[in-house]
Amino acid sequence: MDEKLGEFLANFNRAIELARTHTAENDGREHLVDVLTAHVGVAAADVPIVSQDIPVHRFADLDIAMETIAARDPGARLIGVGGGQQRQHQSLSDLVQEGFGPVGIGQPDFLNLAIGPERSRDVVALGLRLFTYEGIPLAVLQRAANPQYGRSGPDVAVLAREREAAVRFLAEIQEDLRTNSILRGQVVSFAFDPYGQQGAGVTFLARPSLPAGEVILPDGVLDRVGRHVLGIAANRDVLLSHGQHLKRGVLLYGPPGTGKTHTVRHLLSASEGTTAVLLAGNSLHAVGEAARLARAMAPSMVILEDIDLVAEDRNMGHGPQPLLFEVLDALDGLDADADVVFLMTTNRAEALERALVQRPGRVDLAVEIPLPDAGNRLRLLELYAPAGVFSAAALGSAAEQSVGATASFARELVRRAVLRAVDAGQAPADEHLAAAVQELMGQGEALTRSLLGTGGGGDSDDPGLPHGQEPHPGVSTGYSFGWVGQGGASYVPLPRA
Known part of the structure; x- marks a missing residue:
């Protein structure tokens, strides 16, 4: 049984070698393991690999750092991994051990990433950088996150005949990420x-x-x-x-x-x-x-x-x-x-x-940040109203009537006034603002008032408070803040400002 098993394994290995040779001869591509072996100077399958995970939001920073460090070597190369979707599942260790069969080199994959509100950068999503670092040849696989293939975050893997060189390289990458970033100031x-x-x-x-x-x-x-x-x-x-x-x-x-x-x-x-x-x-x-x-x-x-x-x-x-x-x-x-x-x-x-x-x-x-009083409601209406459209008296009246209104309510009030004028085929005027106040403060607009932030009518200038209660001063200067009323107080302790 052992003799037959040994014969089977030998034949299986010969079949793999024949397939590898046949593939290389037919597609004319260099074999990835051969390229890596020639670069590092020893059999790639025998070389230690050191890897590092990278947060998704730092991937563009990683690509910039990798490009900068590799560029120190005038002979640096960027190559891709050949094959179909299977290459997305393979680590650098899988590639050099040929756990899924022989792999040829191909074109690197790129991903367009935003690096600002109006800027983007093509980053290497799957590719190998071959260069010399501190006199030692390195091969670095750079991969983007790809949840479809089980990669929730990016990573880099370094193949070098001296493991300490790979560790020093990754340490320099981490230091670069610590001090430089496209995120700074954004x-x-x-x-x-x-x-x-x-x-x-x-x-x-x-x-x-x-x-x-x-x-x-x-x-x-x-x-x-x-x-x-x-x-x-x-x-x-x-x-x-x-x-x-x-x-x-x-x-x-x-x-x-x-x-x-x-x-x-x-x-x-x-x-x-x-x-x-x-x-x-x-x-x-x-x-x-x-x-x-x-x-x-x-x-x-x-x-x-x-x-x-x-x-x-x-x-x-x-x-x-x-x-x-x-x-x-x-x-x-x-x-x-x-x-x-x-x-x-x-x-x-x-x-x-x-x-x-x-x-x-x-x-x-x-x-x-309290509900605005009458004076601030007037300032809000003056801010949102088109210049010179409504009179000071009309704006003042609207501010007095919209007790408990917020900034969003004031903005909507002006918009409603302009819409009423447009619907009537007229230029916006004081009567349209007055009508909009009546409409929004009316009983039928209770839900709208609630969503826009107003409690409707009431005796207090802040009808959103329970009856008989007064708001605590706007800036906390003591150890507590909350609503203080006839029935007692509800406090949330805070340190002094």
Whole structure:
């Protein structure tokens, strides 16, 4: 039995060698193993391979670093892996061991990746770079993520006759990724990946342009937020020389539609050169990766929209939330001298986990973005109304009547007035604005008012509050904030600003 098995294996090996020779003779291509063996100077199948996984959002950075290092060798080559879809399943070890049969060389695969809001780059999606590094020949396989073939993230694999050279090369790649990136100074958001953070790519966003004059908030609120977010960054060297930390957490809270996101857009506009990572909805799962990126790309900003979605109080009956601990770890994991700001927003401050808001160094400034009063409602209408179309008296009357309205309500009010004029074949005028106010404040528009952020009528200038209650001052300066009313108080403890 053993003799027959040995004979079978010998015949099988001869068949493989004949197939390999026949394939090479018929397609005229060099055999990949032969090319690698000739390059490294020893049998490729006997050479150690060192591999490294790379986050998806750093793949373009990897391609740039690889190209730069390989270019030091004037004789560097870029080759592809021949074959059909099967090559997508093979590692560099599979290729040199010919576990799936002989492979010829082919053309490298390329992938067009965004490297900015309006720029892109062709990166090597599957290819081998052959070059000399520190006098030692290396063969480096570069592969993009391809979930269809079981690769949730990119990787590189290095074949070198001296393993230490491969390790030093990968260390240089990691150092390059740490110090250089196309992400630096950009505004990006993470894409949600159900298979984990490793596969989460980035979307590049244009930095907003929003001057302070278009952010309508109570007097002093925007200045205070700006001093904490932008002022600390502007004075980082002086603060560090006095032993003061730079990392900070800012919470913007208040009813929907009052301008929290608008305030964030202004801060982004005013922080040119700062790296910003926006997380909202499902992308909040990537908060750990966002924190690591922010640390590497500082000065930077991590924006967590609707933080209550992952940082809800555990005492509210929902039990432990794994993402909450990721947020806390991200806030605690930064060095004191890291110029990183975590900017969080929520519509439900009272629901926030106390571990987030009580501990100093996590949230050190909490600012309420309240419903606009009559004066700010007028400013909003003046901002959104076409210049010179409505009289000052008409705008003032609309502001007085739209008690409890938000910025989004004011914008819709102006739009409705213009639409009424267009439908009537007339130029927009005061009567159209007055009619739009009556329409939106009417009983039949209760749902629209709710969606746009207004509580409708009432005696208080803020009818969204329960009867008899008054809003707490807009900027938190004590240890708590909340609604204080006749029936007592509901507080969420916060550190002093």
